[in-house]
Amino acid sequence: MQRAIKVGTLAVMLSTMAFVATVYPYGQFMGNVSGVVVDEEWNLNQALSNRTPGDGRTVIVHFASGTASDRQVAIRAANDTWESITAVSFADNQAFQPSGAYNIGDGYNTHSFAVTLGGGGVLAFTPSVTNTSTGQILESDVYYNKVTKWDTSGNPSGPKVDVQSVAYHEIGHQVGLSHSGVSDATMFPYIQAGIASRSPEPDDNISPVLVYGRDAGDVAFAAGGISGRVIDGNDPNDGKLCALVFAFSAAEEPITTFDQAYAQVYSGSIVGASVSSNTTGPNSGYYQIDGLPNGDYMVFLVPTGDGLIDANQINNLCVSDAEADFPREFWNGAGESNNEADTFARVAVTVSGGQITTGIDFLTETGTGGCTTDPECDDGVACTDDACVGGSCQNTPNDANCPDDGLFCNGTEFCSSTSGCSSTGDPCPGGTTCNETTDTCDTGGCSPSGASCSQNSDCCSMKCKNGTCRG
Numbered sequence: 001m002q003r004a005i006k007v008g009t010l011a012v013m014l015s016t017m018a019f020v021a022t023v024y025p026y027g028q029f030m031g032n033v034s035g036v037v038v039d040e041e042w043n044l045n046q047a048l049s050n051r052t053p054g055d056g057r058t059v060i061v062h063f064a065s066g067t068a069s070d071r072q073v074a075i076r077a078a079n080d081t082w083e084s085i086t087a088v089s090f091a092d093n094q095a096f097q098p099s100g101a102y103n104i105g106d107g108y109n110t111h112s113f114a115v116t117l118g119g120g121g122v123l124a125f126t127p128s129v130t131n132t133s134t135g136q137i138l139e140s141d142v143y144y145n146k147v148t149k150w151d152t153s154g155n156p157s158g159p160k161v162d163v164q165s166v167a168y169h170e171i172g173h174q175v176g177l178s179h180s181g182v183s184d185a186t187m188f189p190y191i192q193a194g195i196a197s198r199s200p201e202p203d204d205n206i207s208p209v210l211v212y213g214r215d216a217g218d219v220a221f222a223a224g225g226i227s228g229r230v231i232d233g234n235d236p237n238d239g240k241l242c243a244l245v246f247a248f249s250a251a252e253e254p255i256t257t258f259d260q261a262y263a264q265v266y267s268g269s270i271v272g273a274s275v276s277s278n279t280t281g282p283n284s285g286y287y288q289i290d291g292l293p294n295g296d297y298m299v300f301l302v303p304t305g306d307g308l309i310d311a312n313q314i315n316n317l318c319v320s321d322a323e324a325d326f327p328r329e330f331w332n333g334a335g336e337s338n339n340e341a342d343t344f345a346r347v348a349v350t351v352s353g354g355q356i357t358t359g360i361d362f363l364t365e366t367g368t369g370g371c372t373t374d375p376e377c378d379d380g381v382a383c384t385d386d387a388c389v390g391g392s393c394q395n396t397p398n399d400a401n402c403p404d405d406g407l408f409c410n411g412t413e414f415c416s417s418t419s420g421c422s423s424t425g426d427p428c429p430g431g432t433t434c435n436e437t438t439d440t441c442d443t444g445g446c447s448p449s450g451a452s453c454s455q456n457s458d459c460c461s462m463k464c465k466n467g468t469c470r471g
Contacts, residue, residue, distance in 0.1 A: 058089045059174070064100035064112035070152040071163050075111055078167035078198070085200055086208035087215050088175050102143060105129055109174065110141045111167070117145040123191065124166050126173035140174040142167070154195060165197035175208055178275075206291040224351040226299060227288040228360035230276040233326070233338025239285020240364060242304055242322035243276040247289050250296035250348045258328060258344070258373065261300055288356065296348040299331040301362045326364035327376055338366045383415035409434035 061079070063072050072092070079090035098106065100114025104127045117125065122145060129139040144150065144166065151160035165186070172187045179187050185204050186197045226247055232238040248264035255261050274287040289299075303324035329340065333347035343365060351357050377386040377393035383401035387394050395417065402413040402421035411424030428434045428441035435442045451469045453459050459469035 058091050059109060061090055061092050061109045061111060062096060062098050063092060063094070064110055064114055065097040066100060067097070067111065067113060071113065071150065074152045074163040075167045075171075078164050078171055081168055081198070081200060082171055082175065082208070083215075085205050085214075086175070087212045088208065090171075104141050105139065107139060108141075109139060111144070112141065113144045113150070114146055115143045116147055117143065123148055123161060124170050126170045128174070137174075137176055142170040142174065144170075156194065161191075161193075162195050162198070165191055165195055168198055168200075172204065172208075175212070177204075177208065222291050222293040223354035224292045224294055225288060225290040225356040226292065226297060226349055226351060226360050227286070227356050227358050228331075228362065229283070230285040230287060230301060230362045230364065232285075233364040233366035236363075237284070239283070240276055240323045240326065241285070243285065243287070243326075243362075243364075244302040244304060245274045245276065245287045245289065245299065245362070246302065247292065247297040247299045247349070250298055253298070255298065258300075261298070261330075290356075292351050294352050294354065296350050298346050299349050299360055300328065300346070301326075301331070301364075302328045326366075329362065329365060331360055331362060336361065336363050338363045340365065381415075381417060381420050383421050384417060407436065408439040409436045 061075075063075070076090075076092065079092075083089050096108075098108045098110050098112075100110075100112040102112075102115050103110070117123075124142060124144045126140060126142050128137050128141075130137050144163070149158075149160045150163050151157075152163050154162075156162045169186050169188075169191060177187055179189050185201045186199075187204055191197050228245075230240040230243040230245065232240060246261075248261070252264050255264065274289045276285045276287040277283075303326055304322045327343060329343035330346035331349065332340070332345045335345060335347070349357055349360055374387050377388050377395065379386055379393075379395045381395065383398060384395040385398045385401075387396070397415035397417045399414045402415050404413055405423070407423075409426060409428075411427045413421055413423055416422045426434055432441040434440075451459070452467055453464035453469045454467070456463050462469045464470075
């Protein structure tokens, strides 16, 4: 069986922010099989050595040797929370405790606190072994940073971090979830202090149910949603990979800036997010936002790296293949084109009858217009003033951005729209020589035009007429 090990690209870190945010797809890990995206998930119908015999729905987990009992209790509580959402269940095998050393590929789904993880505030990470031809998860470990000050009291303070909160996030990766883009979801790469991340949020509920189904009594979510494609404005047959698509309730209007739109992603009462895939053919660039109640929504597009999230925080596929060569924009219905005068113009999308509203396609911008903020208009010339005016970029040379370089003989500094700060050149007239020491134009022993003289040799390339140098 062909297998591939995925290591460390999906980790949780301690946030310095005041909220738990999330990084975007609503959905599962994505793998690339012969150019086609596949979801990574457990095959619940196949019995494996790390699954309960005769019950393909139960994933067997192990606690590494030496794992404190209070930490085991916290991890079981996190497992129970996931069981309340979806048909996947967990059982820990206490008869065998693997080594706590990093050992992905040994066939055991291990929770270990014995590994020191790298810098950058990484709290834990979850490597998985998958079948690269099907996306089936065969093994998944969780490694908690040995140097973190872990807490199980339910009231962590100072630098202490709640085990159950981090476990809940990492178990999400174990069942195949990527990071989420909705602010209050637990599946964000950064976790806030305290225990707020212990509880499932709507965005956490959706993906595992779509993959594994629900048991009776599990958490329910709305059946509606929005889907479409993110299409290259230069090539309608080419979809954009790992574009981020967000929706928020139109009831949150008025929205006047993209910053306010982002704020709705972080704090709106009804929000959703998705990431586009690169499946080949007519569905390339496909996205789908699930779990939306009936109502009207504003939908907007953001490339990775646009101040919200980097591709390496989404999933393994996006690390190498994400496309971000387009600006952010709202979906604006019939006005959707590849060169919009105003990318902030928008039309509400209606979700009704608990159905998926389809065909909400974005055509990415390709023209010179379509800007919404000044930073989008940076032309790479340091001395120009870059501004977005009426949806179009204006790059105005500003001589004030070019200070005097202290040299006399290269002339006056000015801003060139193409080459940046430049100088006008030698300021001295013909027949004279620029003297950098004295900041003067020297005649070299001869007199300039208008000076007094007694003979032609007194004048620089001129004649002495009536006692005056003349040309």
